[in-house]
Amino acid sequence: MVRFNDRKEAGQLLSLELARYKDGRDVLVLALPRGGVPVAHEIASVLHCPLDVLVVRKLGVPGHEEMAMGAIATGGIRLINPDIVSALGISPEAVEDVERKEEAELFRRERSYRGNRGPLDTRNKTIILVDDGIATGATMQAAIASLRQRRVRKIIVASPVAPRSVVLSLRRVADDVVTMLNPEDFGGVGRWYKDFSQTSDEDVQQLLEAEHEYPLSTRHL
Numbered sequence: 001m002v003r004f005n006d007r008k009e010a011g012q013l014l015s016l017e018l019a020r021y022k023d024g025r026d027v028l029v030l031a032l033p034r035g036g037v038p039v040a041h042e043i044a045s046v047l048h049c050p051l052d053v054l055v056v057r058k059l060g061v062p063g064h065e066e067m068a069m070g071a072i073a074t075g076g077i078r079l080i081n082p083d084i085v086s087a088l089g090i091s092p093e094a095v096e097d098v099e100r101k102e103e104a105e106l107f108r109r110e111r112s113y114r115g116n117r118g119p120l121d122t123r124n125k126t127i128i129l130v131d132d133g134i135a136t137g138a139t140m141q142a143a144i145a146s147l148r149q150r151r152v153r154k155i156i157v158a159s160p161v162a163p164r165s166v167v168l169s170l171r172r173v174a175d176d177v178v179t180m181l182n183p184e185d186f187g188g189v190g191r192w193y194k195d196f197s198q199t200s201d202e203d204v205q206q207l208l209e210a211e212h213e214y215p216l217s218t219r220h221l
Contacts, residue, residue: 002181006195007035007132010160010180011042017178018128018158022047026153028125030054032143033109034199035132035189039160041207043130051211052120053204054129054146055109056139057102062094066188068135069095071142072102074110074119075149079142113204122147126154129174133189134162137169144173161192 004010021027027049031040037053044051059070061084069090070080078099085095127147134140140157147155157174161181170177181192190196 003191004160004193006193006197007038007199008042010132010193011039011130012046014039014130014158014160014178014180015043015046017180018043018047018156021049021126021128021156024049024126026125027128028052028120028122029128029130030122030143030147032056032129032131032139033113033204034201036130037204037207038199039132040128040130041211043128043158044211047128049128050120051208053113053208054143055106055113056143056146057106058139059095059098059102061088061090062098068138069098071138072099072106073139073142073146074106075146077142077146077149079138079145081138109201112201113208122150122152124151124153126156127152128156128158130158132160133192134159134166134170134179135186135189137162137166140170141173144170161189 029040029044029049029051031037031053033053033055040051054074056071056073058068061067061069069084072078129143131140144155154175157170157177159179162179163184163186164182167177167179167182
């Protein structure tokens with residue numbers, strides 16, 4: 001079974017698939033924290049593009065939090081999968097409880113990762129939207145919806161691994177989807193990495209602070 005050594009290697013390999021965007025003056029790399037940030041950092045470095053984050057939170061099924069029943073994203077985006085909610089008999093009150101908790105975490109991460117810095121301007125930009133893997137597509141769908149509100153020019157979803165069925169679904173809402181592994185027997189993102197150790201808030205902060213202090217888009221000039 002083909003697996004990536006770690007997120008850094010996955011980002012380096014994925015950047016080769018995105019070479020046509022290198023040195024693009026209107027290209028911005030946005031990572032879905034936390035795991036997407038190390039992958040996106042490598043892509044931004046190779047492509048010589050600015051790096052930022054787009055915070056999205058999965059709404060997990062109560063008692064089975066790894067299963068997504070929806071997602072929320074910066075900008076008031078809220079996506080719910082009615083089929084899952086109905087099939088599992090999840091009450092509106094339970095959905096609202098999960099949403100309130102995840103919304104608080106979303107705001108905490110926004111403050112933690114950026115401090116006093118505002119997000120980079122995405123208007124009229126080509127956005128490369130990066131995660132370390134896509135399982136159901138719920139969080140990526142929310143991220144795309146958030147970006148569509150910001151009048152971006154183009155959205156390119158980039159991920160080292162995603163099931164083929166999810167890729168086909170994302171192609172309906174993104175301008176392009178770039179992946180390397182498309183297993184239908186998915187079994188979770190971590191299955192496709194030899195080292196899938198957790199990315200911490202501190203890791204994210206360090207990568208973003210390095211980008212802010214020494215912008216990747218100017219390091220190779």
